[in-house]
Amino acid sequence: MVVGGLRRALTRRAQDTTPTFRREDRGAAAVEFAIVVIPLLYLVFGIINYGYMLAFRQSVSQAAAEGARAAAVAPAGLPEADLRQRAAEAVDGALESYDVSCEVTSGLLMHGDEESGTCQITGPVTCSGSTTGAQCMRVELDYTYADDPLLPDVGYGIVLPDHLKFASEVQVS
Structure with a gap:
């Protein structure tokens, strides 16, 4: 009989240590998780974006710099159209x-088939701020x-820029 009494005592003790939940507390952890995870995921995806x-x-x-450099280091005597084409190919490679x-012909940046901005390739022209007339x-x-x-x-448009605008100018050798 000692074994039976010990078993009852251990069972009673195990029942006393298990937490008791009220019926209205069931599912509270799931609701709290849902309340926290939605803003957290929005923040994580915002950081990624x-x-x-x-x-x-x-x-x-980098594309603007590579385009200007590609045209500037082209062999001397190339027509302007070829210089612009070299610059456009370098921009395309970078993006x-x-x-x-x-x-090149329309002066547009294209994202897939959609117009997404401008791509102006000019030169050779007098360098900005040049006192020697360098091209x-x-x-x-x-x-x-x-x-x-x-x-x-x-909904991240508030913190993202409207335009990404860069220019690069390289002296023709």
Whole structure:
């Protein structure tokens, strides 16, 4: 009989240590989790969206610099149309991972098949601030990010820029 009494005592003790919940507390943890996880996920996706925009911003800046450099180091005597084409190809190469390209003839930046800004390639022209009359190639890119964001807009437009605009000027050798 000692074994039976011990079993009852242990069972009673186990029942005494288990937490008791009132009927109205059931599901409270799930509701609290839902209340916390929604803003948390919105914040996490906002950080991802902003980081993607910053990476694209850097690529647009780099594309302008590469386009101007590609035209500036071209062999002497090339027609202006060929210089512009070289610059546009360099811009396209820098932005191809975002599906953005520069249309030389129309002066437009295209995201896929949609117009997304301007792509102005000029030169050779007198360099800005030059006192010697040096000739430069200039590439100016203006992407309208507010109208054509790279990721779907779910309310982050307040903190993202309207335009990503960069220009680069390189002296022709």
